[in-house]
Amino acid sequence: MARSDTDIVIDAANVTLTLSGAAGPVEILKGVDISLGRGESVAILGPSGSGKSSLMAVLSGLERATSGNILIGGNNFGTMSEDELARARRGQIGIVLQAFHLLPTMTALENVAVPLELAGAANAFTRAEAELKAVGLGHRLTHYPSQLSGGEQQRVAIARATAPGPTLLFADEPTGNLDGSTGHEIVDLLFDRQAAQGTTLLMVTHDPEVAARCARIVEMRDGKIVSDKVKAAA
Numbered sequence: 354m355a356r357s358d359t360d361i362v363i364d365a366a367n368v369t370l371t372l373s374g375a376a377g378p379v380e381i382l383k384g385v386d387i388s389l390g391r392g393e394s395v396a397i398l399g400p401s402g403s404g405k406s407s408l409m410a411v412l413s414g415l416e417r418a419t420s421g422n423i424l425i426g427g428n429n430f431g432t433m434s435e436d437e438l439a440r441a442r443r444g445q446i447g448i449v450l451q452a453f454h455l456l457p458t459m460t461a462l463e464n465v466a467v468p469l470e471l472a473g474a475a476n477a478f479t480r481a482e483a484e485l486k487a488v489g490l491g492h493r494l495t496h497y498p499s500q501l502s503g504g505e506q507q508r509v510a511i512a513r514a515t516a517p518g519p520t521l522l523f524a525d526e527p528t529g530n531l532d533g534s535t536g537h538e539i540v541d542l543l544f545d546r547q548a549a550q551g552t553t554l555l556m557v558t559h560d561p562e563v564a565a566r567c568a569r570i571v572e573m574r575d576g577k578i579v580s581d582k583v584k585a586a587a
């Protein structure tokens with residue numbers, strides 16, 4: 354079935370990223386085109402240094418693209434200033450990274466609730482508590498990050514990312530700092546939250562088994578997409 358425009362949540366065209374390195378400018382993304390549909394799960398695979406994290410950073414608005422268009426919910430992330438990007442990201446985009454990036458002086462509950470409150474959400478603490486329960490941490494609300502295991506910290510990071518009900522959930526090597534079985538639980542949880550919220554999930558991974566659980570696999574090499582395959586329905 355053809356996808357209608359309203360089913361597309363991110364449409365990126367001819368995206369480039371050039372950063373200045375010690376020996377001059379380094380072309381990191383060399384004209385990437387990608388569009389993602391509502392509710393899709395997409396894995397990005399590729400060798401180290403191929404530009405996977407950089408692509409995720411520009412698509413999620415963490416980094417400004419050097420050129421190109423990135424259309425998300427009526428905004429062009431490709432042409433916005435850093436401040437505009439930060440505002441546009443809020444509520445619309447959830448990001449989970451390899452390092453959990455929790456604030457050490459805040460409890461699990463505060464780590465989830467405070468960003469919601471800053472974004473102007475009503476009932477931030479009630480919503481944060483519900484989201485922490487949904488990731489299996491209802492019994493750890495008042496623990497600080499240093500009192501939580503790595504897997505528990507990543508669960509808090511997932512709750513923080515999903516609490517605003519984002520359209521897009523980005524995960525960059527979300528299991529990179531975890532042991533095998535904890536990593537599996539975290540991947541299960543990402544798919545669980547994606548299904549519960551109808552979110553589009555874009556995940557960078559080195560793990561072919563994790564990638565195989567996504568409905569679509571995108572492969573990068575040397576700053577470009579070299580393969581983009583949707584799995585046949587089972």
Ligand SMILES: Nc1ncnc2c1ncn2[C@@H]1O[C@H](COP(=O)(O)OP(=O)(O)OP(=O)(O)O)[C@@H](O)[C@H]1O
Binds near residue numbers: 373379399400403406
């Ligand atoms: N701030 C920067 N300045 C210059 N070069 C950079 C910068 N950040 C990344 N790069 C380079 O851009 C290229 C792509 O990096 P990126 O982290 O996106 O790759 P990756 O595919 O995610 O790699 P990995 O799997 O190792 O995480 C690499 O060659 C990297 O050295």
